[in-house]
Amino acid sequence: MIEQSDVRWLNDREQLAWRAFLNMHSQLTARLNRELQDGAGVSNSDYVVLVWLSEHPDGPVRMLELARGLQWEKSRLSHQLTRMTARGLIERSNCSEDRRSAFIVLTPAGRDILETAAPIHVAGVRRYLFDALDPSQVDALHAISQGTIDRLAPSASAVSTTASTTRP
Amino acid sequence: MIEQSDVRWLNDREQLAWRAFLNMHSQLTARLNRELQDGAGVSNSDYVVLVWLSEHPDGPVRMLELARGLQWEKSRLSHQLTRMTARGLIERSNCSEDRRSAFIVLTPAGRDILETAAPIHVAGVRRYLFDALDPSQVDALHAISQGTIDRLAPSASAVSTTASTTRP
DNA sequence: ACGAATTATGTGACGTGTCAACTACGATAG
DNA sequence: CTATCGTAGTTGACACGTCACATAATTCGT
Numbered sequence A, B: 001m002i003e004q005s006d007v008r009w010l011n012d013r014e015q016l017a018w019r020a021f022l023n024m025h026s027q028l029t030a031r032l033n034r035e036l037q038d039g040a041g042v043s044n045s046d047y048v049v050l051v052w053l054s055e056h057p058d059g060p061v062r063m064l065e066l067a068r069g070l071q072w073e074k075s076r077l078s079h080q081l082t083r084m085t086a087r088g089l090i091e092r093s094n095c096s097e098d099r100r101s102a103f104i105v106l107t108p109a110g111r112d113i114l115e116t117a118a119p120i121h122v123a124g125v126r127r128y129l130f131d132a133l134d135p136s137q138v139d140a141l142h143a144i145s146q147g148t149i150d151r152l153a154p155s156a157s158a159v160s161t162t163a164s165t166t167r168p
Numbered sequence C: 001a002c003g004a005a006t007t008a009t010g011t012g013a014c015g016t017g018t019c020a021a022c023t024a025c026g027a028t029a030g
Numbered sequence D: 001c002t003a004t005c006g007t008a009g010t011t012g013a014c015a016c017g018t019c020a021c022a023t024a025a026t027t028c029g030t
Helices: A012-040 A044-054 A063-070 A074-086 A108-128 A135-152 B012-040 B044-054 B063-070 B074-086 B108-128 B135-152
Strands: A090-094 A102-106 B090-094 B102-106
Touching (some): A044 A063, A063 A074, A135 B012, B063 B102, B074 B090
């Protein structure tokens, strides 16, 4: 249907890899999300925020720190925190130094839920992904991913948008 | 923070690969989506549907075919098609054989937009991903992805949730 | 043929993500 | 000191996805 002559279309191998990659990601995250929701009552987004907060227990955390750490837009984070507050996972408190800012703190309930969720999450990541990969594939996945990240954001290096799966 | 003793946490390499993978996917799809939106006025979801329809020009397409082909839930597809109809990209018409069903057809406007969008899409996929990968990495990505898909859905084999990047 | 399952699709509510505009505070120049 | 500019965060509108349920047509057993 499409006939532009100067377009470098993907070859068959690239095409297969691309479609498999997209399929894999959507199916994997859907499954992990469902297991987290069924087993711990939280979404993936909730979980990521809970993990980040639990990894920074020293002093109160400000929104901008969180937004930068997760590489989320501030309005996305604001909406997410509003929902999490409504669910009792976190609380917002006023920041004394800068009255524009807000501190985010984990509630005990949030911490409990995180401790339920983390093993579920890592078990899924293992079962569906890493248990099937040999070490060279793990490194290949890392190299491909990191290279692409660098191409997309040549300047800054990302820290961690994602969920913790190591023991603290 | 989390101390369950029987959980097999990810080791450092796995952790790096996992976080990079998630970061890479979110940044890559966000960029492709924005380029598609800016350059052709359609979202990624719109684009995927347009591609699928253009690849099946023989006779009218029924919703279930589309849903199965894209591996989308029916209600997701229904909502998407409602939005695309409102934007004039597709039309629904009644199916004579089975009056419950609906035929989906591409409008001329939809076809035009697809022909604008496709080169933009493939250019992004090339620039950000495949131009940086050597053939062995392409195959590695395919193997890792397909293996994971098979683990997630051991019975059925996925066809194509995703967008066309080969010349028809 | 009749009523019960099954199938194809639609709808409404809600959670999630993006964009643009807004409020409120802080910092800085004059 | 005040005008202005930038910063921290919120809000509202809308697109997207999922879930559960609704509606309507076909199929199937008897």
